[in-house]
Amino acid sequence: MTDTxxxxxxxARPRAAMDDLQMxxxxxxxxxxxxxxxxxxxxxxxxxxxxxxxxxxxxxxxxEIMVNLSVWESRDALWNFAYRSPHMDxxxxxxxxxxxxxxxxQVLWWVPVGHRPTVAEAEDRLEAVRSQGPxxxxxxxxxxxxxxxxxx
Amino acid sequence: MHEVDVVAVLADPVRRDLYxxxxxxxxxxxxxxxxxxxxxxRTLAAxxxxxxxxxxxxxxxxxRLTGRSGPGAGRPAKVYRVAVREHLASVPPRDxxxxxxxxxxxxxxxxxxxxxxxxxQRVPADPREPAEVLAERGYRPYxxxxxxxxxxxxxxxxxxxxxxxxCAMNHALIGALLGGGAQVRLDPRPGExxxxxxxxxx
Numbered sequence: 001m002t003d004t005x006x007x008x009x010x011x012a013r014p015r016a017a018m019d020d021l022q023m024x025x026x027x028x029x030x031x032x033x034x035x036x037x038x039x040x041x042x043x044x045x046x047x048x049x050x051x052x053x054x055x056x057x058x059x060x061x062x063x064e065i066m067v068n069l070s071v072w073e074s075r076d077a078l079w080n081f082a083y084r085s086p087h088m089d090x091x092x093x094x095x096x097x098x099x100x101x102x103x104x105x106q107v108l109w110w111v112p113v114g115h116r117p118t119v120a121e122a123e124d125r126l127e128a129v130r131s132q133g134p135x136x137x138x139x140x141x142x143x144x145x146x147x148x149x150x151x152x
Numbered sequence: 153m154h155e156v157d158v159v160a161v162l163a164d165p166v167r168r169d170l171y172x173x174x175x176x177x178x179x180x181x182x183x184x185x186x187x188x189x190x191x192x193x194r195t196l197a198a199x200x201x202x203x204x205x206x207x208x209x210x211x212x213x214x215x216r217l218t219g220r221s222g223p224g225a226g227r228p229a230k231v232y233r234v235a236v237r238e239h240l241a242s243v244p245p246r247d248x249x250x251x252x253x254x255x256x257x258x259x260x261x262x263x264x265x266x267x268x269x270x271x272x273q274r275v276p277a278d279p280r281e282p283a284e285v286l287a288e289r290g291y292r293p294y295x296x297x298x299x300x301x302x303x304x305x306x307x308x309x310x311x312x313x314x315x316x317x318x319c320a321m322n323h324a325l326i327g328a329l330l331g332g333g334a335q336v337r338l339d340p341r342p343g344e345x346x347x348x349x350x351x352x353x354x
Contacts, residue, residue, distance in 0.1 A: 080342050083315040088346060089338040092320040100263030142313055 003113055004147050005044055006072045009122035010106040011065045012098040018056055026097040029090050030054045036087060037070065042077020045116060046070040060123060069122050071111060075144065078108075104129050107138050110147055153207060155241045161207040166192060167200045171209060171234075174201075176292055178303060180213060180231035201232050211235045238309055249309060256314045265317055272324035277331030282349050285329055291345055302345035311346075319346040 016022040034054060037043055047069035049057045058067055072078040081087060107126040111117060125138040134143035136150050162168045173189050174181045187197035204210040214228035240249065259268050278285040282300060286293040291302035305311055311318035319338060326347045327336045333351075340346035 076342075083319070084340040084342045084346075086339055088316070088319055088340045091316045092323060092338055094316070095263075095265060141315075 004110045005113055005115070006075055006078055006108055007111045007115075007117045007122070007125075008068075008070055008072065008078055008106065008108050009117075009126055010068045011060070011101075011126065012068070012094070012105065013065055013101065014098055015096075023097055025093070026090070030056065033087055033090060036085060037081055040077065040081040040085065042073035043081065044071040044073060047119070058119060060119065067119060067122070069117060069119060071115075071117070075108075075141075075146070079141065104140065106140060108140060108144070109138050110145075110150065155239050156243075158207045158209065158239045159241045161203060161209065164200065164203075166190065166196065167204060170197065170200050171204055174204075174210060174232050175234045176294070176303070178294060180215065180233045182215075182229050182231050186232070198230075201230075205232070208235055208237060209239070236308075252310055253313060256310060256317055260314065260317055265320060268317065268321050269324040272321050273328050275325055275328040278329050279331070282330050282334050286326070286349075289329075293349075298350070300349040301341070302347065305345045323347050 014023060018027060031053065034046070037046060047055045047058065047067070049055050055068065056066060059065060060067060070078075072081075082091070104126070107122070107129045109125050128135065128138035129140065134140050134145070136145045139145045162171060169190050170186055173186055183194055183198045183201060186201060187194040190197065201210065202212075205212050210232045211234070213231050213233070215231045216226075216228050259265065283293050286300075286302055290304055290306045292304040293300050293302045305322070307318050307322060311322075319340060323336060323338050323346065326349070327334075330336065330349065335350040336347050337350065338346050339348040
């Protein structure tokens, strides 16, 4: 486990522009939630746009889709931050800010320690899950591929 | 071991009380503590605790309870905690968990999370004390400072597969069950229920 970290990408299509009143609660949550992630056990790295410390200006698919790209020490580290921390209360409210997506919107994959995935690389992994379903190179929490199995 | 045999291990009243004690303790329990809590001999408690381990209902670890270490600290003591694995026995056979998994997948696929929350919100309120209401439904509630948390998630298997869907539903459900008097919010911790109840009277 020590030479491999877990990368994750999730994408979302916002219901309004970031300065729209509809996004106000989401916008206000960005900084505290990002601080929470950075303080979480097993956090390694997250993508930022170099301006305000978040990644909200980084868009794909012609500017419509926001990305959330990060690296964690283990599955449990990411799981406990995403679903077993105050972050969950914002996930509960996600439909207030983001559209329902018909396709998979999250992908996980293993990276060597020290690797910082690019948005393009992450998009390829998401595309793999979307077109071929979960596999060893791109998977989901529901269909997880533990590192120990992959190296056997 | 068949699931019915696992559940049958709890038919013994001492064993059942030991299981309940460990499940409610909130920490790993040593043999002496369990024996003292139930007022039974340590050898008897040890016998029944190990039966529960054998059935897969409890897990065992070894800890030095005194905090001492190195030579002279003695052997590490056996401590017990509840096993994560679920056991469901139904006569005649039923599979509501399998059904719930499929329904959850369908709810996500069509984006009907709000409809699920609304359905949970329509569950009638239970007028009793919050701790009683949650205990009866298996949440294992406990006081934590000014709030009430719960050690057990009754929807654990499903929440591992559909965390956002299930926690959002559970938040709405507990809010409905406790009625207007209690304020509930989502504040999950690893291994526990995701909902915290504030301003509860007991």
